[in-house]
Amino acid sequence: MGFKNNIRHGPLADLGGSVSIKTIKTNTRKLIFLFLREEDYFYRMNYLASIGSYSIMIREVFKKPTKWSIMKDLILKEIDELIYGSLGIIIFISFFIGGVVAIQTALNLTSPIIPKSLIGFTTRQSVILEFAPTFVSIIMAGKVGSYITSSIGTMRVTEQIDALEVMGVNSLNYLVFPKIIAMMLYPFAIAIAMYVGIFGGWFAGVFGGYVSSADFINGLVLDFIPYQVAYAFIKTFVFAMIIATIPAYHGFYMKGGALEVGKASTTAFVWTSVVIIILNYLLTQMLLG
């Protein structure tokens, strides 16, 4: 049995040199235990605590609803802010991403036996399966997510959330529920992103002289599987929920002043992106694998 020094190098070094290794040798096998210092254990437990308080927040959002006449106005306002206000950037990004995918595909088709219609096919698949739902969601995590965190965080700092609580208002329902409902329209924005992305691919392909319009359209309809669009929209619904709630969590439970609002926005963006990427992998495996 041996007790080694703390790890300073290698893949575990990023744990802050706080991991100790204990090795126990028996007749048949060698057991290696990793030990975390107590404070690091609790630091890592914070992640679990955050997941717990996030779940409690989601439950509270749906409790004790705000009066419908007020909630209706809040939902319309959030649709305007979160969805309508994001259409410009979504259209802009989608058009150019679609264009770049078409050009990249065309430039890599060097063999004369590969039909040019593959440019349309690749653009469709890339845009519908990944670029529109996932890439645009990452962008939205930055744009919409930081807006949600900073607006709720500022309300926390300026005691407006306390004012709501003192009045007897369920502040989570009042602040977060309209954002969740508004984000349920997010798949419509993604549908626009898909359309514009494919249009961007056609535009770049045809006007760049890489493919004829007829070949591109032939590729678009080639082996089209409607379920893949459904898969993209299922992903989008999940991402919409993530984009509405993780930034809201970081804004609602933040502590401190103006500087911390900025930090909370950054943290919210990082975590929203991480969760989107992980869920994208899991959903793809579950729905297409």
Next chain:
Amino acid sequence: MIEVNDIHKSFDGTKVLKGITTCFDKGKTNLIIGQSGSGKTVLIKCLLGLITPEEGSISYNGKVYSELSGDERRDLRQEMGMVFQGSALFDSMTVEQNVMFPMDMFTKKPKSEMQDRVDFVLKRVNLVDAHKKFPAEISGGMQKRVAIARAIVMHPKYLFCDEPNSGLDPKTAILIDNLIHEITEEYNITTVINTHDMNSVMEIGKKIIFLKNGIKEWEGTNKEIFKTDNKAVTDFVYSSDLFKKVRQMYIEERN
């Protein structure tokens, strides 16, 4: 009347309130004073139900808060009005919408009736031309008056104010103090004010509670604070030369 019975509260192992027992009288302006970090804000947040004490109880007209159900707590909260230190007005709403918000949220009154009430309370706090302005477009003193209007619009039984005249010039601070005092007597409500302002202590402190390191060090009226020999109180209240001279004059006058 609010009765506070032996409440304790700590954060991360640091005891902030160490067994506060007192009562806040109806129809009076009750002041909580003390140095920064003495536990004033935590006490007022406990009174509002925003923080739950670890030990002890708080009762409102005989009803113990911790024994109330969720609905009863919500009903009780609707009997409370709060003026926050930074006013806490909703940025996205006009002055009028801010004041109407609690009625809009909790009553089914017709719009015209709510509008009449809003006009009345805004007139009561001497704000007649600011209905359509946003909080960012009005001065700090006006924001405080809007906050008071919003706090009293639902006819509260309890009014809480966290440093209502901080950041205001002396003249506006006196106006705000007088307004809160008048409203307290006019509507016979229990008002609790958390303040650092010694003018407020002298002018409107019908009952004063002095906190030091989470303990109630002294309790009395604005008349009694002149006579007290409690060193902690005199060190705090008469820390400026001006107040020392005022106290000296008061004692000489009495003799």
